[in-house]
Amino acid sequence: MGASAPKVAVVTGGASGLGAASAAxxxxxxxxxxxxxxxxxxxxxLDVTDDTALAEAAARVGPVDVLVNSAGVIGGNAPLLESTAADWRRVLDVNVLGVVGAMRAFVPGMVERGWGRVVNLASIAGKDGNPGLAPYSASKAAVIALTKSAGxxxxxxxxxxxxxxxxVIATPMNDATAPEVLAxxxxxxxxxxxxxxxEVAELVAWLASERVSFSTGAVYDISGGRATY
Structure with a gap:
């Protein structure tokens, strides 16, 4: 990549919500x-659970410097004991395997070129657990752990x-969250x-930049004070 060429970023889930804000x-x-x-x-x-589509996208885009994994689903609002295996599989497929698939598609080129930034969108739910959202909370805990491992x-x-x-952030994804859960x-x-x-996009931009040099496998809370660890 020439010195004057702009860095290239791929943002999954980039059409709305945190992904769109991050892209902008x-x-x-x-x-x-x-x-x-x-x-x-x-x-x-494309669907981030489709490894073939991700590989085709990687070939089409060419060298990528930054990957922001923002694609995700909340899943249904239901007590754990009423959740089904299908409920869990869909949330884990998108929120966890989608992140893994995107990393497998785009990170090898970063490694080959010796520079890259990956920013995975987890959630405070992955630390605290939100009632009625067990699959989502568990999936975001997995994103945190895989970030630490990959780092x-x-x-x-x-x-x-x-x-x-x-x-909780004001995004279209939360429009489907039950009012009592949101409250x-x-x-x-x-x-x-x-x-x-x-506000989240500002943190994404920092983590995607050269300004970050000695932080990897870390989790940055942006929670209005909710985070306790």
């Missing part, structure tokens, strides 16, 4: 951003892998408000 913020920093999403507004329409594995490659754990998790935030997508 990275463009402000001068990156060329390619969004992947099931939504027709994405630059490349250690890639620590000497020039590729940094970090995660962000937001509390509960908002009530846990000491600032007594939900976060804004652009």
């Amino acid at each position: 913020r990275l463009r402000e920093d001068g990156l060329r951003v390619v969004t992947l999403d099931l939504d027709d507004r994405a630059d490349i329409r 250690k594995e890639l620590a000497l490659t020039g590729v940094l892998v970090n995660a962000i754990a937001p509390a 509960h998790i908002t009530g846990l935030i000491p600032m007594k408000r939900v976060g804004r997508p652009e």
